[in-house]
Amino acid sequence: MEAAARLAMRTRPASSPNPGVAGILVRDGVVLARGWTQDGGRPHAEAHLFENFKGDAKGATLYVTLEPCAHESPRGPACADVIADAGTARPARIVIGQQDPDPRTAGKGIARLKHAGIAAEILGDAASATSLAGYLTKAAFGRPYVTLKLAVSLDGCIALADGSSQWITGDTARAHVHAQRARNDAILVGGGTWRADKPRLDVRLPGLEDRSPKRILLTRGVAPDGVTVINRPEQIGDLDAVHYLYVEGGGGAAASFLREDLIDELHIYRAPIIIGEGMRGIGDIGLTDLGSAHGRWHLTQRRQLGSDEFTAYLRTRN
Numbered sequence: 001m002e003a004a005a006r007l008a009m010r011t012r013p014a015s016s017p018n019p020g021v022a023g024i025l026v027r028d029g030v031v032l033a034r035g036w037t038q039d040g041g042r043p044h045a046e047a048h049l050f051e052n053f054k055g056d057a058k059g060a061t062l063y064v065t066l067e068p069c070a071h072e073s074p075r076g077p078a079c080a081d082v083i084a085d086a087g088t089a090r091p092a093r094i095v096i097g098q099q100d101p102d103p104r105t106a107g108k109g110i111a112r113l114k115h116a117g118i119a120a121e122i123l124g125d126a127a128s129a130t131s132l133a134g135y136l137t138k139a140a141f142g143r144p145y146v147t148l149k150l151a152v153s154l155d156g157c158i159a160l161a162d163g164s165s166q167w168i169t170g171d172t173a174r175a176h177v178h179a180q181r182a183r184n185d186a187i188l189v190g191g192g193t194w195r196a197d198k199p200r201l202d203v204r205l206p207g208l209e210d211r212s213p214k215r216i217l218l219t220r221g222v223a224p225d226g227v228t229v230i231n232r233p234e235q236i237g238d239l240d241a242v243h244y245l246y247v248e249g250g251g252g253a254a255a256s257f258l259r260e261d262l263i264d265e266l267h268i269y270r271a272p273i274i275i276g277e278g279m280r281g282i283g284d285i286g287l288t289d290l291g292s293a294h295g296r297w298h299l300t301q302r303r304q305l306g307s308d309e310f311t312a313y314l315r316t317r318n
Helices: 002-011 045-051 079-084 108-115 126-131 133-141 171-181 191-197 233-238 251-259
Strands: 022-027 030-036 061-066 093-098 119-122 145-152 157-160 186-190 214-218 228-230 244-249 265-270 278-280 297-305 308-315
Touching: 002 022, 002 030, 002 061, 002 126, 022 045, 030 045, 045 061, 045 079, 061 126, 079 108, 093 108, 093 126, 108 119, 126 133, 133 145, 145 157, 145 171, 145 251, 171 265, 171 297, 171 308, 186 191, 186 251, 191 214, 191 251, 228 233, 244 251
Parallel strands: 061 093, 093 119, 145 244, 145 265, 186 214, 186 244, 214 228
Antiparallel strands: 022 030, 022 061, 157 278, 265 308, 297 308
């Protein structure tokens, strides 16, 4: 299932508006076939897998990150039926990472598979949940999965006192940021950052230029050409076909999202410099009790990017 979850990550965000799903067909420790959601959301992972595998799957197990859909669509058949009707390619068993929260499928997909004589179970594992974070967050909270990115000095500044911020981090860290942009449906900055830096908010990595996300501006001003404006962080739930949102700043925008508890993941790029009297990375988040600040974040990743350190933290939600 962890291998299927890693495979599913390649679909992000190209599978939008559908969730990025992947499946691996295995027998006796040998991978017979793989499939993942294609660009634009179709074919689904299971349909993609069985389009490319017509062999004998007797005794095989299919590992798939999300419950196979049980509803017909003008864009393609129900995946539960694709599996059940796969003939000699039909697996004997299916292991599902997450139940689909879509009421059109929830529980119906696995029931249909069992009715067809296929042994089926749902794991509810962490790896598949991580690969489906945007889809599951949208279903649970009615909003995208939000990552806040901060590039700061050792003393927590994002710019000099006059607003100069290019560049806090080095080339390797900035390339990593562009790779993260390519994994998100939309990218957001505050009005102050937009006016001060005139950011392009695109992806400038060779071969990934077409993965530039939608541009969102948090402001009460007028929307510039090609940019969507929202007035309050809570309005991210109204963004069309956005499962993953990347918030890049500045300090006011970061604070407003943290204040509303809308950040699911923190990406911090820390440069080995000290600025002193500069602009802080995060403004007032309304914290009045230091005790309530503890236990909210847990470290999931740490790596060196050139001279800069990258750390990732997940919001701990009960």
